[in-house]
Amino acid sequence: MTGLYLINPVPDSQAYFGADSFPGGAWGGVQIVADLALPTLAAMVPPDLPVRLCDEQITPVDLDAPEPVIGLTGKTPQVGRMLELAAAFRQRGKVVVIGGPYASLAPEDVRPHCDVLVRGEVEEIAERLFADLRDGTWQAEYIGTRADLAASPLPRWDLYPNHRALMGTVQTSRGCPFPCEFCDVPTYVGRKQRHKDPPQVLRELDALYAHGYRSVFIADDNFSATRARARALLEALIDWNHSRPDGPVSFTTQMSIDVARDADMLRLSARAGIQAVFVGLETPSADSLRETGKRQNLQADPMEMVGRFLDHHIMVISGLIVGFDADGPDIFDRQRAFTRHAPIPVFTLGALAAPSGSPLHKRMVESGRLLPDQPYGTGQPWSTNIIPAQMTTEALLEGVTALARDLYHPDAFADRVLALVNRLGPYQGPPPAASPAPLPPLWQPLQDEVTQVVRGVVTLGPAEKAMVSRLGRHVLTHRPDALPLLRNCLRFYAQIRHVYAKNGFLTSF
Numbered sequence: 001m002t003g004l005y006l007i008n009p010v011p012d013s014q015a016y017f018g019a020d021s022f023p024g025g026a027w028g029g030v031q032i033v034a035d036l037a038l039p040t041l042a043a044m045v046p047p048d049l050p051v052r053l054c055d056e057q058i059t060p061v062d063l064d065a066p067e068p069v070i071g072l073t074g075k076t077p078q079v080g081r082m083l084e085l086a087a088a089f090r091q092r093g094k095v096v097v098i099g100g101p102y103a104s105l106a107p108e109d110v111r112p113h114c115d116v117l118v119r120g121e122v123e124e125i126a127e128r129l130f131a132d133l134r135d136g137t138w139q140a141e142y143i144g145t146r147a148d149l150a151a152s153p154l155p156r157w158d159l160y161p162n163h164r165a166l167m168g169t170v171q172t173s174r175g176c177p178f179p180c181e182f183c184d185v186p187t188y189v190g191r192k193q194r195h196k197d198p199p200q201v202l203r204e205l206d207a208l209y210a211h212g213y214r215s216v217f218i219a220d221d222n223f224s225a226t227r228a229r230a231r232a233l234l235e236a237l238i239d240w241n242h243s244r245p246d247g248p249v250s251f252t253t254q255m256s257i258d259v260a261r262d263a264d265m266l267r268l269s270a271r272a273g274i275q276a277v278f279v280g281l282e283t284p285s286a287d288s289l290r291e292t293g294k295r296q297n298l299q300a301d302p303m304e305m306v307g308r309f310l311d312h313h314i315m316v317i318s319g320l321i322v323g324f325d326a327d328g329p330d331i332f333d334r335q336r337a338f339t340r341h342a343p344i345p346v347f348t349l350g351a352l353a354a355p356s357g358s359p360l361h362k363r364m365v366e367s368g369r370l371l372p373d374q375p376y377g378t379g380q381p382w383s384t385n386i387i388p389a390q391m392t393t394e395a396l397l398e399g400v401t402a403l404a405r406d407l408y409h410p411d412a413f414a415d416r417v418l419a420l421v422n423r424l425g426p427y428q429g430p431p432p433a434a435s436p437a438p439l440p441p442l443w444q445p446l447q448d449e450v451t452q453v454v455r456g457v458v459t460l461g462p463a464e465k466a467m468v469s470r471l472g473r474h475v476l477t478h479r480p481d482a483l484p485l486l487r488n489c490l491r492f493y494a495q496i497r498h499v500y501a502k503n504g505f506l507t508s509f
């Protein structure tokens, strides 16, 4: 065999963190968060085997690829496209290998569509897998183990179109000890968290920095789950980020809300340059949180905890879910009240869904409440694959789309942005470089496209124009240091409105 073509397919429908709103549309050559799977896998391919990467979000798939072996990866929202590409390449006589989260969690769905199925983590089986592919002696199935992350190689970012991604990606841990019923993470990567040590993480960050990234997503499922290691890593990140020659990196990651009770963790996070965190608040209903096993959210008032992040200049993005068994028809109004004045502009609202491999999926199958063959993506308000306990599926989807419409009314969004800006404490991260190197010319077009997306919000209608003017005036007058944050919020707003409009339930106000 003479080569390997590795593909990360586009999602079947984009949602909150997609790039549909960019000038080129859904396949417009932009990735919000650089895909880590492809460069990591490429780094495990032996040097005598040529490898080519395709992040379909950035570059179209080359269906006439000369490589004899095609590798496909993907999560639940990419399944449709992943299987479509598998069929297209098999028709062309290629050997199709499928791995990644969905293949690991639902192997029976994937097996008929590929020649080689790779389940689980690949680090410790990579040598045999690639040797077999090279020699043409491949097996139908390979099963990976939970890898020692020290064995995870430095990703081959040199093969990736970095200038078309807004954020670089580093993963410092795998696994989450929490038992949230709707989540497939513990099934896929385990409840015992495994870690890279700080020097390994810093080597990866050095590479991202050298490639030009100044914004990095720490793609841990729960960065703060093992507090002592998180503290040690943050100390290392502080030293690293304060000594960047061309200015610091801004980090975003995912944490659970309980970390807000640990003032020291927040202080270290802020000093390291963490400026945004995704926190799954999910619901104001204590019964629903208990039902789903999210007990860490029950320990304190959630909005007070959010305020503690903001005090440290760390913006919170949050998930909201409707449709738990404990949710009656009043849940929509309860969510409205919960979010109305929250200092959280961006909520990823969705109907409860059961991904393959999650405990909820098992329970829904056992109780006959799984809607089979029902396509759904994660973090989308307009789809689910379960029958709710206290309402029909139709009532759930109607209620959640009406809630989405209220959540992203320009007045409601502006109120939340202002609540955030007014509460935001002073920036505590590394200072900007005295004379940062100019942006490489290759990177400039993407920055211009972000500006275009943000400016496009005023063209949505008079209410949106008034919203932007209200926000701009307030921030310029009272918190000019929050202008980059406002720009970021408006970029999210443009994307969410675009996706909602495309799905036909939020076109204008």
Ligand code: SF4
Pocket: 176, 177, 178, 179, 180, 183, 184, 185, 186, 221, 222, 256, 280
């Ligand atoms: S939702 Fe978050 S906290 Fe809960 S199990 Fe999944 S990764 Fe862990």
